[in-house]
Amino acid sequence: MTVEERIRSDIEARVHSGEWLPGDRIPFEHELVTAYGCSRGTVSKALTRLARAGLIERRRKAGSFVADPQVHSAVLEVPDLAAMIAARGEAYRWELLERQVNGAELLVTGVHHAAERPLCLETRTIYLAAVPQAASESFTMVSPGGWLLSHVPWTRARHGIRAVAASAEQAGLLQMSEGGACLTIERRTWRVDSPVTRVEQLFPGDRYDLTAEFRPGAP
Amino acid sequence: MTVEERIRSDIEARVHSGEWLPGDRIPFEHELVTAYGCSRGTVSKALTRLARAGLIERRRKAGSFVADPQVHSAVLEVPDLAAMIAARGEAYRWELLERQVNGAELLVTGVHHAAERPLCLETRTIYLAAVPQAASESFTMVSPGGWLLSHVPWTRARHGIRAVAASAEQAGLLQMSEGGACLTIERRTWRVDSPVTRVEQLFPGDRYDLTAEFRPGAP
């Protein structure tokens, strides 16, 4: 185990055990340098990674602190937002903004609301070759995600997750400030080899963040 | 913009534009050192971060390469595996392995099967303080995830995603080889401030792309 890993796992252990609570200050970098007998670069790398993972928060002059638990949202990963918002005990509403057929593609745009606040701007393409029955759905009352989930089995999905700045139009729809950070999830779904749907979901970053940490190869 | 950020964004741009395709080798560290006129530490930090993000793959002696797009299964992210497997048209089965009450905690272990193959080993703690009615559920027929989703509203969830090696016991339950790479998802859920459940789901790494196996006429 490398020095950096030891530093990280020691701090993680103290936080997860509750020995260090949210808001507590953890040792300064130079104190960890002394404690582990390593260079500041190594301590810095360890703390930087913990901060990026959301476990700690770093403030100049003040030090590093155990972060408050983030409001991570499992909602972001779930195809059917309606079901998940309902499971949270919040009122769910789907607002259709646009629906148009473009050749073999059905384009649907709308906003998912939770507790009467816009939660997610969705831009979706449904490929009518794979889902012809979608052409007769208005999607005024039911969101395309929920409808697809119950009508079309899929065999393959691919995700992309990015952070982007909200455009003026997007910001207006999500009741947030223009240029504000958004989390966007792109999901493409196939049935066998024919594309079923492609959706881009845009979430206001100040209320929802997805900081699941991928640690390839970590113990 | 820092030097490290410039290096990262330049590489990201080349990959996303298609100029560098999956499998292509990107410049060696020492070449980037020359190109950006910075130290190797800075280049290394940038590449390390890109590798952790999954954009590139680094191999000793060979260099760094644009990674193949990861095919994440949406299934892995979803609280209710049963619903998602069913939506894929696969037979779903929950197999309860263990159920025991430990003070105020109910511990449940079991395996999710899809098409009669083990897909996911689940180890769950349900906190009876928040969910007392769980004490009278046997979880022999219904998986705790599905039951909780329909019985307990949650307000906060936190995810951790890691790659781990399967222990002998885990490997046996998942019908894979010991030490094989697994994807593990840890999800903790709260209702307001009281913990509702904590679950660890372990997926065989060679099956996390399992969507491919469900393609009937796969090439």
Add this chain to the structure above:
DNA sequence: CAGTGGTCTAGACCACGCA
């Protein structure tokens, strides 16, 4: 076995923000 990435060192300068 030569060259790569993995890790680490012991410095340095800077910007920020609390005192």
Add this chain to the structure above:
DNA sequence: GCGTGGTCTAGACCACTGG
């Protein structure tokens, strides 16, 4: 002001692995 974290440098040794 002054100590913190943010970033960077110019080295170093090592383990691994492809040629």
